[in-house]
Amino acid sequence: MESHELGYFTEENSAEVVAGRNANAKDARVKQVMEIVTRHLHAAIKEIEPTQEEWMEGIQFLTKTGHKCDDWRQEFILLSDVLGVSMLVDAINSRRPKGASENTVLGPFHVGDAPEYEMGTDICLDQKGEPMVVRGRITDIDGKPVEGAKIDVWQANDEGFYDVQQKGIQPDFNLRGVFHTGADGTYWFRAVRPKHYSIPDDGPVGALLYALGRHPYRPAHLHFIVSKDGYDEVTTHIFDPEDPYIHSDSVFGVKESLIAEFKPVDQPEKVQEMGYEDKYWDVEFDFVLAPK
Amino acid sequence: MESHELGYFTEENSAEVVAGRNANAKDARVKQVMEIVTRHLHAAIKEIEPTQEEWMEGIQFLTKTGHKCDDWRQEFILLSDVLGVSMLVDAINSRRPKGASENTVLGPFHVGDAPEYEMGTDICLDQKGEPMVVRGRITDIDGKPVEGAKIDVWQANDEGFYDVQQKGIQPDFNLRGVFHTGADGTYWFRAVRPKHYSIPDDGPVGALLYALGRHPYRPAHLHFIVSKDGYDEVTTHIFDPEDPYIHSDSVFGVKESLIAEFKPVDQPEKVQEMGYEDKYWDVEFDFVLAPK
Numbered sequence: 001m002e003s004h005e006l007g008y009f010t011e012e013n014s015a016e017v018v019a020g021r022n023a024n025a026k027d028a029r030v031k032q033v034m035e036i037v038t039r040h041l042h043a044a045i046k047e048i049e050p051t052q053e054e055w056m057e058g059i060q061f062l063t064k065t066g067h068k069c070d071d072w073r074q075e076f077i078l079l080s081d082v083l084g085v086s087m088l089v090d091a092i093n094s095r096r097p098k099g100a101s102e103n104t105v106l107g108p109f110h111v112g113d114a115p116e117y118e119m120g121t122d123i124c125l126d127q128k129g130e131p132m133v134v135r136g137r138i139t140d141i142d143g144k145p146v147e148g149a150k151i152d153v154w155q156a157n158d159e160g161f162y163d164v165q166q167k168g169i170q171p172d173f174n175l176r177g178v179f180h181t182g183a184d185g186t187y188w189f190r191a192v193r194p195k196h197y198s199i200p201d202d203g204p205v206g207a208l209l210y211a212l213g214r215h216p217y218r219p220a221h222l223h224f225i226v227s228k229d230g231y232d233e234v235t236t237h238i239f240d241p242e243d244p245y246i247h248s249d250s251v252f253g254v255k256e257s258l259i260a261e262f263k264p265v266d267q268p269e270k271v272q273e274m275g276y277e278d279k280y281w282d283v284e285f286d287f288v289l290a291p292k
Numbered sequence: 293m294e295s296h297e298l299g300y301f302t303e304e305n306s307a308e309v310v311a312g313r314n315a316n317a318k319d320a321r322v323k324q325v326m327e328i329v330t331r332h333l334h335a336a337i338k339e340i341e342p343t344q345e346e347w348m349e350g351i352q353f354l355t356k357t358g359h360k361c362d363d364w365r366q367e368f369i370l371l372s373d374v375l376g377v378s379m380l381v382d383a384i385n386s387r388r389p390k391g392a393s394e395n396t397v398l399g400p401f402h403v404g405d406a407p408e409y410e411m412g413t414d415i416c417l418d419q420k421g422e423p424m425v426v427r428g429r430i431t432d433i434d435g436k437p438v439e440g441a442k443i444d445v446w447q448a449n450d451e452g453f454y455d456v457q458q459k460g461i462q463p464d465f466n467l468r469g470v471f472h473t474g475a476d477g478t479y480w481f482r483a484v485r486p487k488h489y490s491i492p493d494d495g496p497v498g499a500l501l502y503a504l505g506r507h508p509y510r511p512a513h514l515h516f517i518v519s520k521d522g523y524d525e526v527t528t529h530i531f532d533p534e535d536p537y538i539h540s541d542s543v544f545g546v547k548e549s550l551i552a553e554f555k556p557v558d559q560p561e562k563v564q565e566m567g568y569e570d571k572y573w574d575v576e577f578d579f580v581l582a583p584k
Contacts (some may be wrong), residue, residue: 005343007548008544008546008547008548009376009379009544009545009546009547010383010385010547011380011387012381014376014379014383014544015376017376017544018375018376018544021504021506021540022504022505022506023505024504024505024506025503025504025505026503027503027504029505030503031504032340033340033342033346034500034504036336036339036340037340037375038375038376039336040332040333040335040336040339041332041336041377041509042376042377042380043332043377044329044331044332044333045377045380045381045384046380046384047328047332048325048328048329049384050323050325050381050384051385052381052385053324053383055372055377055378059366059368059369059372062358062368063356063359063361063366063368064357064504065354065358066354066355066357066358066359066361066368067358067359067361069355069358069359074351074355076351076354076355076358077351080347080351081352083310083329083330083333084301084306084307084309084310084330084334085333085334085337085347086347087301087306088303088306088334088337088338088348089337089342089344090344091302091303091306092303092337092338092341092342093343093344095303155550208326211315211317211318211319211322212314212316212322212326213312213314213315213317213318214313214314214316248313252300252301252306252309252310253301254300254301255300255301255302256299257298292358
C-alpha cells in the first residue's frame with residue numbers, strides 16, 4: 001500500500017503511517033528494524049501519555065547523554081547497560097546448548113595485547129591485595145578436556161580499579177594475562193581477590209540511576225574470554241557470591257551459572273605448598289565449550 | 293516483591309528484572325515511565341534480535357545525533373519529528389471535542405515578540421512572492437464569533453525560508469504578525485503564498501531519512517496560534533493541498549481538517565478592489581475554539 005493511502009497521521013494510526021513511509025527503503029533490514037522501533041516507540045508513548053514538558057525532559061536527557069560521549073566515555077553504552085539492553089543483546093547472540101558456559105557482557109576494559117603466561121603465573125604485578133588462586137578445567141560439552149584453549153583473563157584490583165583506569169598507579173597489564181591449556185584441559189593462575197566497583201556515575205545515566213533509587217555498583221568478578229577454533233567463544237565473568245551487590249549488579253551481568261565459590265584456605269601446609277605466608281582464596285571454576 | 297526475588301537476569305525475564313530494580317524510585321511518575329520504557333524497549337530488542345554490530349550501529353547513531361545538538365540545532369527533536377513522536381505527543385495533549393480546530397506541531401520558528409497589526413495589513417515586508425489574502429472567522433464550538441481572540445501567524449517566504457533563517461536577507465519579522473478579532477470574530481491579512489521546504493538534512497537524521505527512502509520536505513503551510521482566555525489554545529498550521537508533499541510531510545504535521553484551499557483570483561475588478569496589479573491567492577479558513 002502506498003503511504004498516502006493510509007491517510008494522514010492520526011493518534012490511532014500513527015505507527016502505521018510513519019512506518020508506511022519506508023516503502024522505498026534501500027535496505028530490507030533497516031526497513032524491518034525501523035518498523036519495529038516505530039511500532040514499539042509509539043506504543044510506549046501512547047501508554048506514557050507524556051506532557052510536552054515530560055517529552056522535552058526526554059529530549060534533554062538524550063542530548064545530555066550524547067554530549068557526555070567522547071573518545072573516552074560512551075554514555076549511551078552505559079545507558080544500554082543499566083537498562084539491561086547490553087545483556088539482552090548478548091543473551092540473544094549467545095544462546096547455547098544446556099550445560100555450555102554462558103556469556104555475559106564484555107565491558108569496556110578488555111585489551112587485545114595482554115601478555116601470555118605459563119600456568120601458575122601471578123598476574124598481580126604489584127602484590128597489592130589478598131592472594132587468590134584460580135583454577136579449573138576447559139571441557140567440551142561431552143566432558144572431554146579441550147587442549148589448546150586460549151584463556152584471556154582480566155580483573156579489577158582490590159580497590160575496584162582496572163590497570164587502564166590507573167595508568168602510573170598500577171603497573172601496565174596488571175591483573176591481565178593469556179593462558180593456553182595443555183592436553184588435560186586444566187588451567188591455573190595466581191591473582192588477588194577482586195573488589196566491587198562503581199560504573200561511571202557522574203553523567204546523566206548516573207543521575208537516572210539515583211532517581212530510580214538504584215546504585216551504580218558491579219559485584220566483584222573476574223573477566224574471561226575462553227576460545228578455541230571450532231567452538232563458540234565464551235565471553236564471560238565469574239562472580240563472588242559474598243559480594244554485597246551480587247543480587248543487584250548495576251548492569252545485570254550476573255547469571256546463576258557464573259557464580260563461583262571463593263574458599264578461604266588457611267591450613268599451614270596448604271598455604272606453604274602454594275608459597276603464601278598466611279592464607280589465600282581458592283576459586284575453582286570450569287568452562288564448557290559448545291561446538292560452533 | 294524485592295528485586296532479587298525475581299532472580300538473576302535472563303533473556304525471558306529481562307524487562308521484569310530491570311524494572312524490578314526501581315522499587316525505591318523517588319518519584320512515582322519517573323518509576324512508571326521507566327517501567328513502560330523498559331518493557332517496550334526490551335520487547336523491541338527481542339523482536340529485532342540485533343547482532344552486536346547492529347547494536348553498535350544504534351549506539352553510534354544516538355551518539356552522532358547527540359553530538360549534532362548545540363544551541364542552534366536540536367537533532368533529537370528532529371528525530372522525534374521524523375518518527376512521528378512529536379506529532380503523537382501533540383495529539384495526546386490536544387484532544388478536543390469534534391468540530392474544534394485541531395493542533396499540529398509548533399515547529400522551531402515561532403518568535404514571541406512579533407508585531408501587532410490592524411486587520412488587512414500585509415505581513416510580507418519585502419514584496420517578494422505571489423500576493424495572498426488570508427481570511428476567516430474565529431468562533432466557539434456553537435458557532436458564535438469570538439471577540440478579542442489573538443491570532444499569531446508566521447510562515448516561510450516563497451523560497452521556503454523563515455526570516456530567522458535569513459537574517460540580513462529578509463527584513464526582521466518578515467511574514468509574522470499578531471492580530472486581534474473584533475466583535476464579529478473575523479480576521480484577514482495579506483501575505484505571500486508560502487513554499488515547501490526541507491528540514492535540516494545534513495545530520496544523522498537526514499541520513500536516516502535517505503536510508504529509509506524518504507525525503508526531508510514539509511508541504512507549504514502557514515502557522516497559527518489562536519488563543520483567547522477561557523478557550524483551549526490552538527497551535528496549528530493550514531496547508532496548501534496543491535503542494536507536491538501534501539501526502540508525505542516529513543514530520544507528519546498534515547491533518548485532513550487543516551487543509552485550506554488556495555484559490556487564484558484574477559477577475560480585474562476583484563484584483564483592483566484588493567489593490568493588486570495582476571492576480572492574487574485567496575485563502576479562507578475558519579478556526580473553532582473549544583472551551584478549556
